[in-house]
Amino acid sequence: MRLIKQLLALAALVPGLAFAQAPIKVGIANDLSGPFAALGAEARDGFNLAIKELGGKLGGKPAEFLQTDMGGNPDQARQLVNRYIQRDKIDFFTGPIGSNVALAVGPTLFAAKIPYLSNNPGPSQFAGAQCNDYWFGVSYQNDAFHEAAGKVAADRGFKNMVIMAPDYPAGKDALNGFKRGYKAPVGQEVYTKLGQIDYAAELAQLRDAKPEAVYIFLPGGMGINFIKQFVSAGLNKSIKIVGPGFSGDEDVIRAVGEPMLGMFNTAQWAHDLDNAQNKKFVAAFRKEYNNRTPSVYAAQAYDVIMAIDAAVKATKGNVADRPAVLAALKKADFASVRGPFTYGINNFPIQPYYLRVIEKNAQGQITNKLVGKVFDSYQDVYVGQCKK
């Protein structure tokens, strides 16, 4: 104890040693356990790659990246955010995968004037009535993938669509988003149980309804269950599967394999999207992580760190000047792996969306292939409700 006191006294005598320059702090709430563990691990790898490429600095200034697992649990995330704000005095926040967590921690961060750059969820509340200057939905608005998928189904002339989602709020939002993009009436709307294991009953209905295509929003294990059973029932020969990007991303492909072939899915990014930053990112990611192809979660996380880096550079490291930081973030002036984009008034991106299809590549690996653009520049429908 005495030694520590002496050391502290000594440190105080040397001017500028203890308080050389406080590092810029980024609080990252990771999802490494709980329902989004697999997606959270992808995001963590994206964060870490960006941090490594920046040499652990932001805008050339010393930075500290706090990473803690909150297990996809809104209560745990709330506690963590309070700790990040009060004890660690963070300057930026990011990390959660689920919309429920984003909604739980958002208001606290906004009140504490800490910019929250979302690396995944884009809940409609933050796009509409509860929009806030401190929120940046860097990734997408939740409805966008579904609307894009609806447009794909309409453009390809898929008739008598069956659309399917679990019976919970996000499932209903997804199907409504799809219908907005599809415009014509759908053949059947099926709501399944949350966490359903066996889809035999629904598959028999599908066989009976004979749709041209089925749209599924079945996150995580539910989608894996469905697709495996869909293919073993032989339905893939007559019915096409369309899904949002997260149902057909690299993490799902690795878990399901062959049955994924031929699935259409929509996202704002693809690993074979042709721009310099993306090529650099995908190559670096493969090199760093054992030749694994990045998923959209990794790409989004990587973008968030690069967006913060650009804003710190623009403000010359003076992150205490929050209005300047917000103005810099809002410009989205960084090399995004999805190509350039702008923010709408609600700080959600106005950006293109793409159609991808799962195929075997030249090396025989099963992976997504970019087919084309669905929207040239899409803005969410909630922006009108955002009054600033």
Added chain:
Amino acid sequence: MSSTLIAEQLLNGLQFGLMLFLIAAGLTLVFGILDILNVAHGSLYMAGAYVAAQTMQVTQSFVAAVVVAAVVTGLVGLVLELVLIRKLVIRDHLAQVLGTFAVILIANDVIKMIWGPAPMMMSMPPALSGPVQLTPDLMYPAYRLLIIAVGLAAALGLYLFVTRTRAGVLVRAGASNRQMATLMGVRVPLLFLGVFVLGAMLAALAGALLGPVTAIQTGMGEQILILVLVCIVIGGIGSMRGAFVGALLVGFVDTAGRAFLPSLLKLFFSPAVASSVGPTLAALSIYILMAVVLVFRPSGLFPARG
């Protein structure tokens, strides 16, 4: 609604019921003999699925995957019984549930340490990966027929084991009156160990069989355990026959609820009401079934102890 569709849904119900039975059999056996509610039974199912997937990736042989999964999970069950279950047998039910619940948490993290958080892949044996033509109109996935066949074989095997073998006599004696069985000279610790390992192996068999058609991921055990608990509560906790009947009832009611309820409701209500109430009611159907059974038969359809 065609008769083919109804036939197919009946097959689906049978298949789902038999799949639940494979897990329920082990759970009810352990409860019947050891008088311990092992909520970590789902974790043994998960372990079976993971070991099977790993073996399948290495050997490309489905039979090897099932056998290795059963053996390895049986060994895990052996260790679990010797280290923990044996000590919990003399405690009350609350301690047992807490103790085995801890096993769930540990199991999920151990799996994550070994295989990572991402779901694992287990491909289907190529010969069974497509559908087969049962009647001119009815196509049915070959793999689901395999599940039906194995489920029925396991049910028959367990029936013969319990009614026709000496070990089965001991199991029945232990289930109906443990103290009396002890007094009559049954070597209880050995019997407990054997029963627990058998239960673990049955769970692993279910996990390995379901691997190719479900997501192999942490937490898969808890998801299915809830359904399995409903089966054994309906059937009467501890009764093998009860588990069989309960699992089939749950399989049929759940499938019928999902397949027919929404369209049935459309006949009586507006489409808007039917489409919002239908899925909710279908999801509740098995719990309604359980409540109704418990009102009339509080200890289930086939109570193990009179």
